[in-house]
Amino acid sequence: MTKRFLFLSDFDGTLSEKDFFHVIIDRHFQKESEKLYADWDNKVMTDLEYLSRLFGSIGRDEAGIDEDIDQIPFDPDAKRVIEHVRKLGGDFIVISAGTDYYIKRLFNRYGIHDVPIISNPGEYRDRGIRLNVDPAGRYYSKLYGIDKEKVAHDLMKDYDTVFFAGDSLPDLKAALLADTIFAKGKLQGLLDSENRSYVPICSFADIENYLVSHEEALENGSR
Numbered sequence: 001m002t003k004r005f006l007f008l009s010d011f012d013g014t015l016s017e018k019d020f021f022h023v024i025i026d027r028h029f030q031k032e033s034e035k036l037y038a039d040w041d042n043k044v045m046t047d048l049e050y051l052s053r054l055f056g057s058i059g060r061d062e063a064g065i066d067e068d069i070d071q072i073p074f075d076p077d078a079k080r081v082i083e084h085v086r087k088l089g090g091d092f093i094v095i096s097a098g099t100d101y102y103i104k105r106l107f108n109r110y111g112i113h114d115v116p117i118i119s120n121p122g123e124y125r126d127r128g129i130r131l132n133v134d135p136a137g138r139y140y141s142k143l144y145g146i147d148k149e150k151v152a153h154d155l156m157k158d159y160d161t162v163f164f165a166g167d168s169l170p171d172l173k174a175a176l177l178a179d180t181i182f183a184k185g186k187l188q189g190l191l192d193s194e195n196r197s198y199v200p201i202c203s204f205a206d207i208e209n210y211l212v213s214h215e216e217a218l219e220n221g222s223r
Contacts, residue, residue, distance in 0.1 A: 004089045005161040005218065008152055008174065011096040011103050011119070013167040014184060015204070017073040020102050021054055027068060028058060047097060047170070048120070048133065048145040055099065055122070055129040062124045069102045070109065077204040079112055084211050088218045091159075093118065095151050097144040097170045101129050120145040149173035161218075165207065182207050 012019040021040075025033050040050060058065060085092045093116045096103060101122030107115060118139070121132040133145045139154075141147035152174035156162045164171070164178035167185040175181045175191065181198040183191055191198045201207055211218070 003091065003159050005085075005091075005163065006155060006159040007085045007090055007092045007163045008155065008165070008178070009092070009094055010148075010166040010168075010171050011094050012098050014165050014171075015075055015078050015094070016106075017075065017203075020069070020072055020098055021051055023068055023071050024054060024058060027071065028060075029054075046143045048131070048141075048143060051098065051120075051145075052131045052133075055131065056126070058128045060127060065124065065129065066105060069105050072102065072106055074106055074110060075204045077208055079110055081204045081207050081211065082112060082115060084208060088211070088215065090163075090218070091116075093155065095119070095146070095148050095174065097141075097146055097148065099129060099131055118146065118151050144170050149177065152177050165201070165204075182210070 009015055012021075025036050029036055036054070039045070058068070060068070082092045094103060096117065096119040098119060099122030100117045100119040101124070103117050103119060107113070107117075122129045123132060131145065134140065139147050139150045148170060152162070152164070156177060161180075162178045163180045163182065164175045165182040165184075166175050167183070167187050169186065169190060171187055172190050172194075175183070175187065175198075176194065176196060181191065181196070182201045183198040184201055188198065188200055199206070199210060
């Protein structure tokens with residue numbers, strides 16, 4: 001028996017206004033920032049390699065990295081949306097090509113509990129964050145560490161309706177599997193290129209408005 005609906009969300013740039021790697025560069029690598037941003041934009045290495053090197057070289061103790069995590073501009077309406085999804089009988093799950101290390105800590109800070117996070121495992125080690133990615137893992141991606149399309153494909157089998165929120169290229173294939181897509185930033189143009197409809201959003205306040213306006217349909221189990 002399938003469940004009512006699933007809400008899948010990216011984290012960096014979607015649940016947050018700024019990617020965590022941007023926070024790290026802007027706070028600790030200002031002199032190298034131009035090259036670091038250029039390397040990211042030009043994809044001189046995979047996203048997984050880039051983040052592994054950057055996060056591993058932060059050079060702070062664990063308390064210091066917690067201070068960095070506190071600087072992530074988390075969407076102020078996200079917690080209310082998560083609670084609204086649950087109220088309507090849905091499940092909210094985060095799928096991220098970053099690392100669960102900072103997502104778990106930020107959620108705990110904001111009192112968000114029992115939200116499954118499917119992301120690259122991370123741990124504090126040698127004054128940085130080490131990504132413990134398993135190349136033999138079920139959802140392994142050489143580019144991102146985690147393949148969101150594979151994750152979404154597996155999870156959606158248990159639900160009647162699937163929502164997806166994202167903002168960039170790693171979200172595209174997973175988003176295309178969803179019934180309703182909430183798109184920020186670059187994901188909007190990518191979906192336009194695919195001739196796929198979506199709900200344009202600037203923040204989770206827009207998603208909250210959508211849920212309110214579609215509440216009756218969601219409660220009745222329809223799209």
